[in-house]
Amino acid sequence: MNFFEYRGRELYCEEVPVERIAAEVGTPFYLYSASTIERHFTVFTQAFSAVEHIVCYSVKANSNLAVLRLLADLGAGADIVSGGELYRAMRAGIPAQKIVFSGVGKRVEEIRQALDAGILMFNVESAQELHAINSTAREMSRKAPLALRVNPDVDPKTHPYISTGLKKNKFGIPVTEALALYRDAAAMDHVQVVGVDCHIGSQLTTSEPFGEAVRRIMGLVGKLEGEGIPIRYVDVGGGLGIVYDEESPPLPSNYAETIIQALGTRDRTVILEPGRVIVGNAGILVSRVLYNKKGATREFVIVDAAMNDLIRPSLYGAYQQVVPVIRAEDREEQIVDVVGPVCESTDFLARDHKLPAVTSGELIAVMSAGAYGFPMSSQYNSRPRVAEVMVRGDRYQVVRDRESHEDLIRGERFFKE
Ligand SMILES: *Cc1c(COP(=O)(O)O)cnc(C)c1O
Numbered sequence: 001m002n003f004f005e006y007r008g009r010e011l012y013c014e015e016v017p018v019e020r021i022a023a024e025v026g027t028p029f030y031l032y033s034a035s036t037i038e039r040h041f042t043v044f045t046q047a048f049s050a051v052e053h054i055v056c057y058s059v060k061a062n063s064n065l066a067v068l069r070l071l072a073d074l075g076a077g078a079d080i081v082s083g084g085e086l087y088r089a090m091r092a093g094i095p096a097q098k099i100v101f102s103g104v105g106k107r108v109e110e111i112r113q114a115l116d117a118g119i120l121m122f123n124v125e126s127a128q129e130l131h132a133i134n135s136t137a138r139e140m141s142r143k144a145p146l147a148l149r150v151n152p153d154v155d156p157k158t159h160p161y162i163s164t165g166l167k168k169n170k171f172g173i174p175v176t177e178a179l180a181l182y183r184d185a186a187a188m189d190h191v192q193v194v195g196v197d198c199h200i201g202s203q204l205t206t207s208e209p210f211g212e213a214v215r216r217i218m219g220l221v222g223k224l225e226g227e228g229i230p231i232r233y234v235d236v237g238g239g240l241g242i243v244y245d246e247e248s249p250p251l252p253s254n255y256a257e258t259i260i261q262a263l264g265t266r267d268r269t270v271i272l273e274p275g276r277v278i279v280g281n282a283g284i285l286v287s288r289v290l291y292n293k294k295g296a297t298r299e300f301v302i303v304d305a306a307m308n309d310l311i312r313p314s315l316y317g318a319y320q321q322v323v324p325v326i327r328a329e330d331r332e333e334q335i336v337d338v339v340g341p342v343c344e345s346t347d348f349l350a351r352d353h354k355l356p357a358v359t360s361g362e363l364i365a366v367m368s369a370g371a372y373g374f375p376m377s378s379q380y381n382s383r384p385r386v387a388e389v390m391v392r393g394d395r396y397q398v399v400r401d402r403e404s405h406e407d408l409i410r411g412e413r414f415f416k417e
Contacts, residue, residue, distance in 0.1 A: 002036040002281045004367070009327045011365055015394035018286055018325050022363055025387050025398060027288040028305035030374050032062075032399075034070055034392040036282035037370075041074050044274055047256035051263070053270040054120075056100050058238045059085040061275030061371040062283065066390050066399035068092030071278070077120070079238070079273035083110040090117060100235060100271060102149065102199070104129075104170055111136045115144060120271075122146040123197040123235065125172055127181055130191070137190035146185065147195030147235055150178045152216040156201030156209045156239065159316050165200025165213060172198065178220055186229045193229055195271070196221055199237025202276060205249045207258040210236065214262035221268075234263060235271035242280040244368050245319045252277070276371040283370020285310050285386075286325065287349075289362045290341070299336045301355065303364060306340025307347040308380040310366060310373050314346040322350045325363035331356035338364070342381045374400075382408050 003014045011018045013033050021031065045055050056077040059068065063085060068078070069092045077098025078089040089099055096117040101110075104125040111133055114122065124130050124146050137144040151172030156163045164171040173181055178196075185193050200213050214236055221231045236259055241249035250258070263270065287305035294300075312318040322338050324331075334357055338350040349366055358364060377385050384403035389396055 001039065003033045004036075004284060004365075006327060009329075011323065011325045013284070013391045013396075016391050016396050018284075018365060019363060021389055021391075021396055022286055022288070022325070025389055026402065027286055027363065028303075028309055029286055029387040029389050029402070030283055030369065031286055032064070032067060032279075032283045032370055032388065032390045034390055037067065037070055037279055038074060040278045040282060041071060041076060044252045044272075044277065045075070047252040048260070048270060048272065050256075051260055051266050051270050052268070053272060054098055055272050055274065056098060056235075057278055058273045058275030059089055060375060062279040062373070063088050063375050064388050064399055065092050066388075066397075067279065068094060077271075079275075083107070083113045086110070086114060086117060086119070096120070100147075100197075100273070102197070102273070106132075108132060108136055111144075112140065115140055115142050120145065121194050121233065123149045124185075125149050127173075127184070130181065130185055130188075134188045134190045142190065144191045145194045146191055147193070147197040147233060148173050148178055148181055148185070149197045149199070150175050150217050150220060152198050152200065152213040154200050154209050154213045154216065156204050157206065158201045158203050158239075158241070159318075161316050162203055163201035165198065165209075175216055175220060179223055182224055182229055183227070193224075193231070195233030195235055196224070196231055197235035197237065197271075199273060200239060202239050203241040204239045205241040205247045207250045207255055210239070210255065211258040211262040214259055218262065218264060232269060233271050234268050235273065238273035238275050238277075240274055240277040242276055242368065242371075245321065278371075280371035281368050283368075283373060285366040285369040285373060287364055287366065289358050289360055289364060291360060299334055301336045301338045301358060301364075303338060303340060303349070305349065305366070305386070306342040306381070306383065307344065307349075308342055308378045308383050309340070309386050310349060310369055311376050311378075312372055313349055313351070314344075315376075320350060320369060321367040322353055322355055323365050323367060324356055324358050325365050328356065333357075342383070379403070379408055384408055
């Protein structure tokens with residue numbers, strides 16, 4: 001459920017007409033509904049109320065400070081994958097004791113930064129990384145709390161580019177090798193094994209792969225505890241899907257039920273790392289139509305947002321619904337490609353998309369753009385990154401300024417002869 005809806009002919013975000021924001025802020029811009037984020041987070045965390053749990057929001061899905069602050073105020077922790085994300089999470093007020101650090105390529109400076117901050121745990125993705133963490137912690141006379149990220153080899157049945165829990169993926173430690181590496185870790189002086197972790201992919205639309213993954217890692221937990229290596233935290237990752245088109249992902253309550261059942265015990269703390277399900281349908285990208293163009297075989301609607309602003313359609317062939325911000329009556333529907341000004345043939349926001357005829361100057365909204373939208377944006381074609389706006393009730397605020405041309409060349413300099 002989200003708070004973007006038509007009232008009469010006009011698209012609203014909560015109590016604010018989207019057109020009013022466009023008139024003041026200009027286009028394109030991302031628009032986030034604070035009440036939607038709050039609702040998604042609350043429903044998600046309540047679904048797990050039967051067990052001790054920490055919801056570590058996956059910062060990479062949307063890392064705007066205003067989004068992070070909102071989640072921090074609701075009690076969220078964070079799942080981070082870089083020193084930059086750690087910096088953002090801390091600046092937003094997320095307590096270090098609720099931060100887990102994932103990712104296959106943690107640099108020594110980042111490990112140091114996380115130890116300094118006092119994070120909850122590292123999710124370790126390789127033997128070499130384990131050694132790097134141990135030696136960094138030794139230099140700092142610390143003990144690094146950690147889990148191994150285990151690759152349970154479960155098919156999440158999602159897009160190959162966003163599946164992470166298969167043998168062939170770069171993520172995690174094969175479940176067959178995990179036990180040996182845990183023994184190594186348990187023998188190290190400067191690390192402390194506290195958990196086990198997995199994350200099998202993103203945009204999953206069924207619960208079974210989550211259940212299967214958790215059963216497999218709980219098998220490992222049984223063996224570890226049999227060897228005297230206690231496991232306090234079971235981190236089951238993120239990945240719950242959302243509705244972009246006609247998917248029917250499980251409700252958070254069904255998802256929680258599957259996971260709690262697969263855990264088989266209630267005396268461990270569950271860590272969850274949801275990203276998309278919290279913010280995906282809480283954001284849209286608003287853009288203005290520049291031109292209509294009839295190609296030889298297709299109709300193009302050329303808009304002022306492009307693949308550099310929202311790359312999911314180009315990168316994954318992802319579907320995102322496009323709608324007019326003002327619905328005019330008696331408009332014929334057309335099948336069009338919605339494209340941007342970037343000089344690449346893959347620059348499209350939608351393909352073969354049914355859209356009421358919209359013409360120059362009108363506004364369109366790309367729905368479900370709150371996750372992996374702005375954070376994946378770039379300045380390609382020297383296009384300044386767009387503004388981000390947040391609505392709460394009948395108020396809205398720019399939570400990230402549109403970049404200027406000066407921002408484009410910040411830090412650049414001429415070569416001195
Ligand atoms: C990306 C990611 C997540 C979040 O995935 P969603 O599909 O957005 O829920 C969680 N954990 C890890 C380790 C990730 O890489």
